[in-house]
Amino acid sequence: MKSKHIIDLEDLSANELTEIIKLANEIKERPSDYAEACKGKILATLFYEPSTRTQMSFKTAMLRLGGSVIGFDNPQNSSVSKGESLKDTITVVGGYTDIIAIRHPLEGTAKAASMYSDAPVINAGDGGHLHPTQTLTDVVTLYNEKGSLDGMTIGLCGDLKNGRTVHSLIKTMSHFRNNRFVLISTPELAVPQYIKDVMNASDCTYLEVPSLIEAMPMLDVLYMTRIQRERFASEEEYEKEKGVFVLDKEKLLSAKRDLKILHPLPRVDEITVEVDDDERAKYFIQTVYGMYARMALIKTMLGNTDKTPTARIFDTHNVQCSNPRCITKTEKYLPKIFREVGGDMLICKYCENRTLI
Amino acid sequence: MKSKHIIDLEDLSANELTEIIKLANEIKERPSDYAEACKGKILATLFYEPSTRTQMSFKTAMLRLGGSVIGFDNPQNSSVSKGESLKDTITVVGGYTDIIAIRHPLEGTAKAASMYSDAPVINAGDGGHLHPTQTLTDVVTLYNEKGSLDGMTIGLCGDLKNGRTVHSLIKTMSHFRNNRFVLISTPELAVPQYIKDVMNASDCTYLEVPSLIEAMPMLDVLYMTRIQRERFASEEEYEKEKGVFVLDKEKLLSAKRDLKILHPLPRVDEITVEVDDDERAKYFIQTVYGMYARMALIKTMLGNTDKTPTARIFDTHNVQCSNPRCITKTEKYLPKIFREVGGDMLICKYCENRTLI
Amino acid sequence: MKSKHIIDLEDLSANELTEIIKLANEIKERPSDYAEACKGKILATLFYEPSTRTQMSFKTAMLRLGGSVIGFDNPQNSSVSKGESLKDTITVVGGYTDIIAIRHPLEGTAKAASMYSDAPVINAGDGGHLHPTQTLTDVVTLYNEKGSLDGMTIGLCGDLKNGRTVHSLIKTMSHFRNNRFVLISTPELAVPQYIKDVMNASDCTYLEVPSLIEAMPMLDVLYMTRIQRERFASEEEYEKEKGVFVLDKEKLLSAKRDLKILHPLPRVDEITVEVDDDERAKYFIQTVYGMYARMALIKTMLGNTDKTPTARIFDTHNVQCSNPRCITKTEKYLPKIFREVGGDMLICKYCENRTLI
Numbered sequence A, B, C: 001m002k003s004k005h006i007i008d009l010e011d012l013s014a015n016e017l018t019e020i021i022k023l024a025n026e027i028k029e030r031p032s033d034y035a036e037a038c039k040g041k042i043l044a045t046l047f048y049e050p051s052t053r054t055q056m057s058f059k060t061a062m063l064r065l066g067g068s069v070i071g072f073d074n075p076q077n078s079s080v081s082k083g084e085s086l087k088d089t090i091t092v093v094g095g096y097t098d099i100i101a102i103r104h105p106l107e108g109t110a111k112a113a114s115m116y117s118d119a120p121v122i123n124a125g126d127g128g129h130l131h132p133t134q135t136l137t138d139v140v141t142l143y144n145e146k147g148s149l150d151g152m153t154i155g156l157c158g159d160l161k162n163g164r165t166v167h168s169l170i171k172t173m174s175h176f177r178n179n180r181f182v183l184i185s186t187p188e189l190a191v192p193q194y195i196k197d198v199m200n201a202s203d204c205t206y207l208e209v210p211s212l213i214e215a216m217p218m219l220d221v222l223y224m225t226r227i228q229r230e231r232f233a234s235e236e237e238y239e240k241e242k243g244v245f246v247l248d249k250e251k252l253l254s255a256k257r258d259l260k261i262l263h264p265l266p267r268v269d270e271i272t273v274e275v276d277d278d279e280r281a282k283y284f285i286q287t288v289y290g291m292y293a294r295m296a297l298i299k300t301m302l303g304n305t306d307k308t309p310t311a312r313i314f315d316t317h318n319v320q321c322s323n324p325r326c327i328t329k330t331e332k333y334l335p336k337i338f339r340e341v342g343g344d345m346l347i348c349k350y351c352e353n354r355t356l357i
Helices: A014-029 A052-066 A088-095 A109-114 A132-146 A164-173 A195-200 A211-217 A235-245 A273-279 A285-303 B014-027 B053-064 B087-095 B107-115 B133-147 B164-173 B193-200 B211-216 B235-245 B273-277 B285-303 C015-027 C051-062 C087-097 C109-114 C132-146 C164-172 C193-200 C212-218 C235-245 C273-277 C285-304
Strands: A042-049 A068-072 A099-104 A121-126 A151-159 A181-183 A204-207 A221-224 A260-262 A338-340 A347-348 A355-356 B040-045 B067-072 B099-104 B121-124 B154-155 B180-184 B205-209 B221-224 B260-262 B338-340 B347-348 B354-356 C041-047 C068-072 C097-106 C121-127 C153-157 C180-184 C203-210 C221-224 C260-262 C338-340 C343-347 C354-356
Touching: A014 A132, A014 A285, A014 B235, A042 A052, A052 A068, A052 A099, A052 A121, A052 A132, A052 A285, A052 B040, A052 B067, A052 B087, A068 C051, A088 A099, A088 A109, A088 B133, A088 C051, A088 C285, A099 A109, A099 A285, A109 A121, A121 A132, A121 A285, A132 A164, A132 A221, A132 A260, A132 A285, A132 B205, A151 A211, A164 A195, A181 B235, A195 C354, A211 A235, A211 C203, A260 C338, A273 C180, A338 B107, B014 B133, B014 B285, B040 C193, B053 B099, B053 B133, B053 B285, B053 C041, B053 C068, B053 C087, B087 B099, B087 B107, B099 B107, B099 B133, B107 B121, B121 B133, B121 B285, B133 B164, B133 B221, B133 B260, B154 B338, B164 B193, B193 B205, B193 C097, B211 B235, B211 C212, B260 C212, B285 C087, C015 C132, C015 C285, C041 C051, C041 C087, C051 C068, C051 C097, C051 C121, C051 C132, C051 C285, C087 C097, C087 C109, C097 C109, C097 C153, C097 C285, C109 C121, C121 C132, C121 C285, C132 C164, C132 C260, C132 C285, C153 C164, C153 C212, C164 C193, C164 C343, C180 C212, C193 C203, C212 C343
Parallel strands: A042 A068, A042 A099, A099 A121, A151 A181, A151 A221, A181 A204, A221 A260, B040 B067, B040 B099, B099 B121, B154 B180, B154 B221, B180 B205, B221 B260, C041 C068, C041 C097, C097 C121, C153 C180, C153 C221, C180 C203, C221 C260
Antiparallel strands: A338 A347, A347 A355, B338 B347, B347 B354, C338 C343, C343 C354
């Protein structure tokens, strides 16, 4: 692997991604061959906000590789978050353990952590920014359920404006050939322009559709997400529209026989319980693929023999990131690092927010 | 084992129960023979209410079998309980792990969980309803300390009306031969009629006695439990009566030399600290037997080769259970399943509460 | 080892301490030789107050020895602390596990716990009283970084009055030859007389210095600790003095080239972040030594073949300890045990507080 840390799924080349997907498959087929693959290794799960399922998936993955796990699951229980900088915590934990999975409510935290950790860091979610192991879960599921990652018509339904898992899945699937995205949402919650740019620049196409029922017959894959009540333009809008984006048995009548329904979970009511018994529902088995995906990722990262110590990084600009949810807002010692994108625009290397100079 | 899950100790036949008791003994005698018996297996401890000792007992049991453990210990720390149904949580965790121990404040939760779990489920306490591994602990202790489960005079002292461990122990010991129960309580806190029915229908007898001191000389076993202050008929009653059900050194003067004193723990003040030094006090070693009991149970359940996937269950009646603490009150999607008991009475298959049609 | 439990580092003879330091080194050099040294053994980490780093250090130590860990990290999540005596909890956990590390806000708790535990007990911090594994960490660090524990000039900076790690380090280093302590503090926060007595009675000398800058050129080791704002005599005093005890790059200009900077962590602002990049900063690697120190301690304690059961201890005096933070204040059943120190003075054997008869 080129990159020591996985902050964004884009840290993996298409080739590396394919290797990990294949390894996940291989582990799923022959788990006992991997039961001691990480024996003696320790994973730290540093969860600065609770996310029980993600944490259980990481823990199970490490345990099924024969490794062990330490960590914390809640800042309230943890003295770590009190009066100690992220830098100090990560430096210490990176000295204790072999690999770190970090989740934090602020954007850019995993990137910041990776700058101080001798152990490889996996981003287990940094606010609304990135959650690469969810996308890895999604593509491992698609590869297993469809046999390939090319040539699919993939419906994405729900809040496509704010959904980080949706954006990440589109970016990743755009690297493969000939996929078509069907974007199912309200106009207010459509995918942002930069995601459309990604699709336009790729081998893939997309179309926008205002309702689930309209999209259904053409889909090979349906990726459901939730629209939060407060995301609708108004309460009247919500009452009028809410059913349009709920998957139920009736809407499934016009679906293909080999449709695969995915969901990042937890679901609330955007998929009715009766759909669970439909054999096209894959959102529960998807979590099992997620476990294999994380096993493959951890094993690959621990197999990386590059032991170069973390180099000190220096300010690139004397500018503050303008994103109030960026980790640089609370961790003041972090170097101010930006990427220039023409004119007077900078992109923060932590949270990827755009800041005007 | 006939039953895949252990919701009630009655899920085990007398023969299966005896096998597990013997296995617990065997593990106790030769622990190193079992140190890798569950290697590579994962136990999930899903504790929707804190019960540190029960959780530590399950964890230790699994670790001493060479397995490992994931889980949570408190709904407040856990995102699982927020906005996610029990069904979804259990389905996901059942996909990650090999066996689940669940504790929940609502009655019938373990039964509900077992309906959605491919992994075997152990009830680690569902509200005031059942706690089968405590009873298993009790009978393993009795078998070890007395050499048999027949022909004993067993005193049960405290709140016999509400104490689920007392009811369960009486039911289980009634399957063995020639036991005599001495029920030591206030009239208001006597055992319910259906428990008396169980004893009457069995090979066993019982008598009711109003004070510990009166019962003491006849007992082979004394099973102490606590009476909560608010359970007494009045504050005056409490002040007058409280000492009557407290075990102290003085009351032990008339006890048999080989009496065995048990308590499910934690104790508050119903056994004075000085009794701890009496060699008839077995309530601490009882927790060690509990660890071996859970090891035997887990090993037996994981050895079950029946891998039939969980079948969908349908409503038997169109009726709501009337018990406000039943899991069906909060998890609305659960099928309404009842057992008919003559006339117009239904018994809820989750919480065993009686509901009039 | 003479002592079964480690409540105070003084429970180890100088010889035993040296053996553990050497073992820590040996484990650091050849970790794989020790990867299964405690296989099948279970450590309980009973943390009645959160201390995530100390707990992670203990857990990692046990896992890297091939053992496993159970425990709790917060009284709020734990039913153990509710309505159950320390005695009962320890007796039960001592029956489940092979070794216990306990942390508690009240002084003397580890001593009290050791009286009821068949498993060896390690004090992981009892209020402001003792924290022996921190001192063990410090001396393992010094031994590794300096090659010996003799003949050093050791600066100790910060709150020397209240800092338990400072007192313990002075006591331990006073057992070695020819060390010189440079005590850097305000007059109000100077080391207490009894610590001066320890140095005076030893082979070591000390001097008191009012500022870091003055002490710097003579130091081989600088042990930094924090002065809490509220410890200063007044707010004006704080504003005037605070910079005097902060280590920054400038103050390091006059330091020796082979100075070693230690800190028990977490640091707040008493060492500026820029110092982290100075190669004399050893406070992060110190935590790694701490892990090896705990591995050596755990392995040594588990190797102790003395299985004498815990003997009952009786009151030595009919007196209450006068320390309001002593564990005997809340756990009333604890025997009242004191050491007489001439005249009418008693020293509590739990918290070491002096009480007048």
